[in-house]
Amino acid sequence: MNFKKNIFDNSNFNSPLGVRGLFFLLFFSISSFAQTPQTISFPDIAVKGYGDASFTLNATASSGLAVRYVSSDATVATVSGSTVTIKKTGAFTVISAYQDGNATYAPATPVPQILVVCPKATLTVTAADKTIDSGTATPALTYNITGYKNNETSSVVSGTPTFQVLASYLSTGTYPIVINKGTLSATNYDFQLVDGKLTVNPGTATPILNEKDTLVKIYPNPASNVLHIDYQDNFDFSVINIQGKVITNQKSAKNTVVLPVDQLNEGFYFVKIQNNSVLNVYKVLIKR
Numbered sequence: 001m002n003f004k005k006n007i008f009d010n011s012n013f014n015s016p017l018g019v020r021g022l023f024f025l026l027f028f029s030i031s032s033f034a035q036t037p038q039t040i041s042f043p044d045i046a047v048k049g050y051g052d053a054s055f056t057l058n059a060t061a062s063s064g065l066a067v068r069y070v071s072s073d074a075t076v077a078t079v080s081g082s083t084v085t086i087k088k089t090g091a092f093t094v095i096s097a098y099q100d101g102n103a104t105y106a107p108a109t110p111v112p113q114i115l116v117v118c119p120k121a122t123l124t125v126t127a128a129d130k131t132i133d134s135g136t137a138t139p140a141l142t143y144n145i146t147g148y149k150n151n152e153t154s155s156v157v158s159g160t161p162t163f164q165v166l167a168s169y170l171s172t173g174t175y176p177i178v179i180n181k182g183t184l185s186a187t188n189y190d191f192q193l194v195d196g197k198l199t200v201n202p203g204t205a206t207p208i209l210n211e212k213d214t215l216v217k218i219y220p221n222p223a224s225n226v227l228h229i230d231y232q233d234n235f236d237f238s239v240i241n242i243q244g245k246v247i248t249n250q251k252s253a254k255n256t257v258v259l260p261v262d263q264l265n266e267g268f269y270f271v272k273i274q275n276n277s278v279l280n281v282y283k284v285l286i287k288r
Contacts, residue, residue, distance in 0.1 A: 051149025
């Protein structure tokens with residue numbers, strides 16, 4: 001008997017695959033088991049904000065093969081190669097790193113990381129500084145906005161800020177122009193508010209003065225409980241704090257007013273006295 005022939009003759013081998021089938025099965029099984037495992041290292045992604053520049057992902061595979069990335073939500077961020085571009089704020093997406101393997105390396109287990117685009121960008125809203133002469137009316141208050149991202153302009157902002165009301169007439173000195181958010185709104189921005197400064201110079205536009213000024217008396221100064229205001233005629237008067245806020249605004253039907261000041265905080269105040277075209281502004285100190 002030809003023993004060798006009987007072993008390798010498909011017709012004599014008791015297998016549905018035959019010798020050749022078993023050979024190829026064994027070859028592919030060995031090839032499969034021969035692929036080297038690999039892993040992916042993918043560091044956490046830092047929190048990003050609206051308008052942040054595109055950034056590069058830095059996952060690596062232990063095989064040294066290139067890693068590919070997939071973003072779960074392209075409306076939040078897109079990935080091209082390893083570069084991420086942020087699309088909107090107040091959202092998140094999962095970015096997964098893949099390495100699909102080759103003849104030598106088996107596919108790696110994908111590694112996901114979360115990208116949070118939470119903080120909005122900040123627009124700075126600054127009250128414009130103003131300068132006037134003493135005795136002139138408070139000017140129109142204005143502001144400017146800086147800090148736009150992605151080549152955006154004021155078209156992305158709606159509404160306007162508001163200003164703390166200043167007295168109509170102020171004596172020489174410096175006063176804060178306090179700005180508030182008002183109705184300002186922008187989808188991808190928060191607002192930082194910066195106060196301005198109103199400088200009142202002595203100038204030439206001083207309050208109107210005439211011989212009646214010698215008849216004005218405001219005492220005591222400093223005052224603690226009451227303030228006396230004496231004037232020749234009936235007059236209107238206002239008490240204004242150092243921030244320009246009107247504390248009281250009254251019309252006197254007599255020549256003398258006794259004004260309680262015991263509820264006022266210590267510090268400097270301005271008393272504005274108006275009689276027809278005559279305007280007088282005096283600084284008084286409340287002290288206890």
